[in-house]
Amino acid sequence: MANEQAIQMELQDTFPYLNEKIVVTRERRIWAEVASEHFFEVFDYLVKHPKWDFPILCLITGLDSGDNLEFIYHLARRDGTMFNLKTFVPKSNPVHKTVTTDYFPGAELYERELVDVLGAKIEGLPPGNRYPLPDGWPDGQYPLRKDWTPDMLDKGNL
Amino acid sequence: MVNPEKIVKIPIGPQHPALKEPACFTVSLNGEKLVDLDLRLGYNHRGVEKAAEGRTYTQNMYLFERVCGICSHSHATCFIQCVEEVAGLEVPPRGRFLRTLIGELERIHSHFLWLGVAAHEIGFDTLLMYSWRDREVVMDLLAMLTGNRVNYAANVIGGAKHDVTDEQKAAILKAVDTLEERTKYYIEVASEETTLIARLSNVGRISLEDVKRLGTVGPTARASGLSQDARRDDPYAAYKEVPFSVITDTHCDVYGRTLVRVGELMESYKIIRYVLQNLPDGPIAAKAPRKIPAGEAVSRYEAPRGEDVHYVRGNGTEKPERVRVRAPTMVNLLSVPKMLEGNNLADVPITVAAIDPCFSCTDRAIRVADADGGNAQVFSWEESRRFGIDWYRKNGVDFTDVNKRLAQRLK
Numbered sequence: 001m002a003n004e005q006a007i008q009m010e011l012q013d014t015f016p017y018l019n020e021k022i023v024v025t026r027e028r029r030i031w032a033e034v035a036s037e038h039f040f041e042v043f044d045y046l047v048k049h050p051k052w053d054f055p056i057l058c059l060i061t062g063l064d065s066g067d068n069l070e071f072i073y074h075l076a077r078r079d080g081t082m083f084n085l086k087t088f089v090p091k092s093n094p095v096h097k098t099v100t101t102d103y104f105p106g107a108e109l110y111e112r113e114l115v116d117v118l119g120a121k122i123e124g125l126p127p128g129n130r131y132p133l134p135d136g137w138p139d140g141q142y143p144l145r146k147d148w149t150p151d152m153l154d155k156g157n158l
Numbered sequence: 159m160v161n162p163e164k165i166v167k168i169p170i171g172p173q174h175p176a177l178k179e180p181a182c183f184t185v186s187l188n189g190e191k192l193v194d195l196d197l198r199l200g201y202n203h204r205g206v207e208k209a210a211e212g213r214t215y216t217q218n219m220y221l222f223e224r225v226c227g228i229c230s231h232s233h234a235t236c237f238i239q240c241v242e243e244v245a246g247l248e249v250p251p252r253g254r255f256l257r258t259l260i261g262e263l264e265r266i267h268s269h270f271l272w273l274g275v276a277a278h279e280i281g282f283d284t285l286l287m288y289s290w291r292d293r294e295v296v297m298d299l300l301a302m303l304t305g306n307r308v309n310y311a312a313n314v315i316g317g318a319k320h321d322v323t324d325e326q327k328a329a330i331l332k333a334v335d336t337l338e339e340r341t342k343y344y345i346e347v348a349s350e351e352t353t354l355i356a357r358l359s360n361v362g363r364i365s366l367e368d369v370k371r372l373g374t375v376g377p378t379a380r381a382s383g384l385s386q387d388a389r390r391d392d393p394y395a396a397y398k399e400v401p402f403s404v405i406t407d408t409h410c411d412v413y414g415r416t417l418v419r420v421g422e423l424m425e426s427y428k429i430i431r432y433v434l435q436n437l438p439d440g441p442i443a444a445k446a447p448r449k450i451p452a453g454e455a456v457s458r459y460e461a462p463r464g465e466d467v468h469y470v471r472g473n474g475t476e477k478p479e480r481v482r483v484r485a486p487t488m489v490n491l492l493s494v495p496k497m498l499e500g501n502n503l504a505d506v507p508i509t510v511a512a513i514d515p516c517f518s519c520t521d522r523a524i525r526v527a528d529a530d531g532g533n534a535q536v537f538s539w540e541e542s543r544r545f546g547i548d549w550y551r552k553n554g555v556d557f558t559d560v561n562k563r564l565a566q567r568l569k
Contacts, residue, residue, distance in 0.1 A: 057373060058456075058465070059467045061469045061480070062482075063471070074467065078386065078391065105372060106371070106372040106492050107373075108492060109488055109489075109492070110484075132199065132200030133200060134200070143205065144208060
């Protein structure tokens with residue numbers, strides 16, 4: 001796990017606010033938490049810095065964690081190492097910038113899903129069809145939030 | 159610069175007799191050439207991730223097996239690998255080998271299925287009949303091993319559900335010999351049959367740069383020269399111990415995707431032989447706790463169509479806090495508009511089929527509109543038929559007399 005620990009040490013040295021926020025859980029798996037205001041500094045460094053080179057975005061996971069929405073960006077290197085970068089935005093103002101324009105155009109559906117099922121606001125996401133909910137889905141209903149239950153839905157409108 | 163008045167938009171889907179699953183592809187055409195493709199997805203969204211939060215881990219194992227009918231073992235294993243990592247469970251070596259066995263049998267049945275569908279899309283139905291006949295051989299093996307042709311339920315949390323007997327081993331090895339011979343013949347067909355090569359070459363091209371940029375996965379990416387395979391890069395089950403090659407090709411088109419898949423069939427036979435000849439002794443599963451501790455894990459699995467990614471977060475109860483699924487089509491579909499740029503309408507079915515979902519024909523209700531969306535007009539089937547007859551009549555092609563004579567003869 002020398003490789004993973006080297007990434008951990010280097011990142012902590014470069015970004016002091018990541019101290020004790022990076023965990024290596026096993027071979028090829030690194031997890032880190034970063035505040036949303038610092039997110040793009042770390043993300044840019046991981047994706048674009050030639051030394052680290054995480055050229056693949058496997059997936060974005062969105063979660064409802066109480067007062068916040070949590071987003072996990074699952075980055076990967078060609079050698080199989082995954083860096084799972086988490087960030088949080090408040091539910092009262094769940095705004096985050098898109099990664100489709102500057103980094104991963106293939107992330108479009110992941111971000112549209114955050115908008116549809118969790119109610120995130122993704123700034124800079126190019127216009128396009130919604131995904132994955134139907135066109136008649138009522139505004140303000142976000143099915144993957146923990147307080148949402150299927151009986152809140154008036155199926156007659158769909 | 160394309161004259162907007164010459165652009166015709168044709169919706170294919172969401173419900174369409176030729177679509178295996180609902181999806182809507184709106185193609186904009188300038189004559190025969192495709193200038194734009196608009197995707198609308200989500201018609202098959204069943205809320206599986208929400209449903210998982212209300213079910214136990216064991217129930218979820220069966221639920222995730224049903225994310226896909228073809229890659230069912232892939233999704234079930236990808237999910238279970240996350241759960242096992244959160245629970246700190248070590249799968250015994252024999253269990254890992256058995257998972258690999260089912261995984262490769264599944265790849266064979268999926269690739270034969272694809273070969274048949276692709277052959278059908280280009281009008282080569284003889285190959286469809288041959289490859290689906292051969293697929294039955296592997297479906298029978300899966301039924302023999304697990305009791306089911308699809309949705310095999312071959313896993314338990316902590317290992318494999320079914321062991322393999324000596325008779326079953328012999329039957330698998332015999333069937334693999336047969337399939338290998340037949341696959342060699344298909345490789346011969348694919349590399350020598352000139353009509354097949356001509357029909358598939360330069361169709362649905364996508365460069366290595368675009369594949370990397372869009373994050374394309376699986377055989378689609380490997381056929382553009384990207385050597386990427388979760389079995390080798392992020393090994394799971396028994397793939398760290400099993401020797402195999404990652405098949406790539408540099409044709410970057412549908413022909414290349416065909417060569418990669420038939421090449422992968424040969425690798426799967428090698429893997430299956432190795433697994434059966436080197437099957438470790440010992441238990442097939444470790445005992446799993448009823449409650450999975452709090453924690454999270456992410457797992458990757460090279461399904462036949464590309465890489466599956468699952469994320470699981472446990473909260474210390476018997477039900478997960480959150481499960482997230484990414485199937486390969488979710489990312490590969492975004493490469494389809496790039497592949498189809500400047501291609502003919504007739505290449506749409508085979509290009510879409512080449513990433514592995516499939517459809518053909520055009521819709522019966524055609525909405526004709528200017529490129530800016532104005533002057534829309536919807537033609538019914540009867541109206542478009544009438545429009546065609548009148549158009550030909552105006553241009554000197556009239557079948558009225560021929561039809562009259564035919565009707566008299568038939569009296």
